[in-house]
Amino acid sequence: MERIEPKVFLLGYTKSLISDNPESIVAAAGKLCYSKAGVSSIASKMSDEEVCRFVNMLASMGHMSPIEHISFTFAIEGISRTCSHQLVRHRIASYSQQSQRYVDLKDTFQYIIPEAIYNNDKARELYIESMDSDFCKYKEITDALCNDYIKDGLNEKAALKKALEDARFALPNACETKIIVTMNARSLLHFFEERLCNRAQWEIRIVASKMLDLVLDICPNIFAKAGAPCTFSKCPEGKMSCGNRVLPTEKQKRLTKGKD
Numbered sequence: 001m002e003r004i005e006p007k008v009f010l011l012g013y014t015k016s017l018i019s020d021n022p023e024s025i026v027a028a029a030g031k032l033c034y035s036k037a038g039v040s041s042i043a044s045k046m047s048d049e050e051v052c053r054f055v056n057m058l059a060s061m062g063h064m065s066p067i068e069h070i071s072f073t074f075a076i077e078g079i080s081r082t083c084s085h086q087l088v089r090h091r092i093a094s095y096s097q098q099s100q101r102y103v104d105l106k107d108t109f110q111y112i113i114p115e116a117i118y119n120n121d122k123a124r125e126l127y128i129e130s131m132d133s134d135f136c137k138y139k140e141i142t143d144a145l146c147n148d149y150i151k152d153g154l155n156e157k158a159a160l161k162k163a164l165e166d167a168r169f170a171l172p173n174a175c176e177t178k179i180i181v182t183m184n185a186r187s188l189l190h191f192f193e194e195r196l197c198n199r200a201q202w203e204i205r206i207v208a209s210k211m212l213d214l215v216l217d218i219c220p221n222i223f224a225k226a227g228a229p230c231t232f233s234k235c236p237e238g239k240m241s242c243g244n245r246v247l248p249t250e251k252q253k254r255l256t257k258g259k260d
Contacts, residue, residue: 003113004176006203007077008210011180013218014070019051022070023219026185027054029066055221064186067222072215073182076207080112082173083203087181090191094182100168100175104160106142109135110176112203134172142167188215189226197228198242209249216251224255232256 016024024046031042031054046054058066076087088095111131117123145163150156183191188211194200195208216223225232228246235241248256 003115003118004078004110006079006083006206006210008207008214009075010214010218011073011075013072013215019048021048021051023055023221024051025069026058026066026222027051029069030054030058030063033063033066052221059222059225064189067185067189068187069184070219071182071184072188072211072218073180074211074214075178075180077176077178078112079177079179079203079207080174081171081177083112083201083207084177084179085173086195086201086204087179087207090183090187090194092184092187095179097179098177100171101165102161104142104164105135105171105175106139109138111172111174112176113174115202131172131174134170138167138170141170185215185219185222189223192223192226193229196226196231196246198244198246199237199240213249213251216249216255220251220255224252227252 014022014025016022018024027046027050028042031046035042058064079087084097088097113124113127117127142160142163145167146156146159149159149162154162192208192212195204196212198205200208212223212226215226225248227248229236230241230245231248231252235245
């Protein structure tokens, strides 16, 4: 059986009316804090070089609030409910997830197979049997409840909608889901710090890595040093540290070359 892999797409991000570079909004917001001039005057006078310099200065100062003014929206597919449960724990974000209450999975049910299970013949066999059994029970429960609701006077569409509300309890955490996520840049930096760490669960690490790769193309200065704390500094975990430093991405290596 072919494994389903996570897919991440960048649907959109905050754009400036005076520049194609969203970092110009961050720079303008930061500069406003220290300037007597008006916003329009500040923004219109900043060159790309000045934007780059000012964004890097804000980062070095730890002045993070201006970074909150730009946001990114991602579409994520091919992840499990286990993964999405971790994702939505990041509170400063907006989420729209495929509903198991309103979407009948009878013809679209798919599930995620962890690599360790996939590579073990016995574990894979047992796992697939378990998924197939769960899905069969889901369909049987849906049909049984539908019959009851139709007997109670509901039409087929209304009966199915009501049946799915409880039948979904039989679905496994491995069930594939789709979700759209919007985070501001500051929340993203925190997300990368937490979820690119080696101690994070493998699936959300893959998702975070793909998200970082996408935003690096848009805002290289803001995300040049994004990632687990140990990537560019010291691990804060102490005795809980895994002892294995997370290396920067190839893009980050190019962006930070000669800057340390």
